[in-house]
Amino acid sequence: MVSSRESQTKSFEAALAADRARVNERIEALVSALVRAPEPLAEAIRYVLLGGGKRLRPVLCMWTHDALGGEERDAALDVGAALECLHTYTLVHDDLPCMDDDDMRRGRASCHKRYDEATAVLVGDALQALSFEIVATLPARHEGLAAGAALYVSRVIAQAAGTRGLITGQALDLSPGSLERTEAAVENIHRHKTAALISASMLCGAILARADAEVQRRVREAGTAAGLAFQIVDDVLDIEADASTLGKTPGKDAAAGKLTYPGVAGVEAARRRARELVDEARCLMAPEQESGLVRLLEYLTERER
Ligand code: IPE
Ligand code: IPE
Ligand code: MG
Ligand code: MG
Ligand code: MG
Secondary structure: OOOHHHHHHHHHHHHHHHHHHHHHHHHHHHHHHHOOOOOOHHHHHHHHHOOOOOOHHHHHHHHHHHHOOOOOHHHHHHHHHHHHHHHHHHHHHHOOOOOOOOOEEOOEEOHHHHOOHHHHHHHHHHHHHHHHHHHHOHHHHOOOOOHHHHHHHHHHHHHHHOOOOHHHHHHHHOOHHHOOOOHHHHHHHHHHHHHHHHHHHHHHHHHHOOOOHHHHHHHHHHHHHHHHHHHHHHHHHHHHOOHHHHOOOOOHHHHOOOOOHHHHHOHHHHHHHHHHHHHHHHHHOHHHOOOHHHHHHHHHHHOOO
């Protein structure tokens, strides 16, 4: 006899797999329509974009949209593809020798290892531009979507991707020696380098669902809490997981002297803090309890890769 929790888990997993497949298809179609590059750049763009990845930011965007009763699912899928292009660019650059110097990503050679450093820099640059091209062309692809909504979405993504978000986070992450080894300092890095884009992904879904300002504020806050939890778990997995499950080299953070949550507070406290943050996010989304979104927020900390 299948318990109701088991059958809920099955349907959650099936829904997640189905939307991941939709995201992959849409990325493939958008790359074919919009990318014009010489070899090996064109091949490298496909290599990084279509080689695995959990697709969590696109799915967060789509499921937030759905949870709020939105009617622009196809546009949310496009914005999800744009978010994934941006996220993938950050991974390609994060792996470069001048940054984290990682040889493995998503279970394969990282971009600069498979190709070369110049190609990896250009792939990242191309993907960032592609992300905004996808958003700017939304009204042309989706009749009925106001140009104002696309403009708002592009502002949200730009702010998360730039110096008010990810770039500042990466800058702080790369100079851990200049920071105090405290939970507050770690949280400040995590907020910028990871939570900003995760929160933006959920907010974009809310914007496309035409949520009002109060709901947008709630979604943004839930996204920040979920994003902080997500990066804490990434730090824990760097300590506890093996390379074949993780798809990237474990143990890199300690070796590089990175400022991480488990590094400062220990693994137990880190896992506890991640659960606390996810509870915060789930409480904020309590009115949307019945949607898959709340289950997805839990999954962010339960994942094994
Ligand atoms: C890795 O992100 C980088 C972090 C912000 C922790 P993901 O864990 O979402 O990586 P992919 O997209 O699944 O490879
Ligand atoms: C990544 O943080 C944050 C980014 C914005 C790319 P990490 O450096 O911990 O990510 P992984 O562990 O390499 O995926
Ligand atoms: Mg890094
Ligand atoms: Mg890294
Ligand atoms: Mg990491």
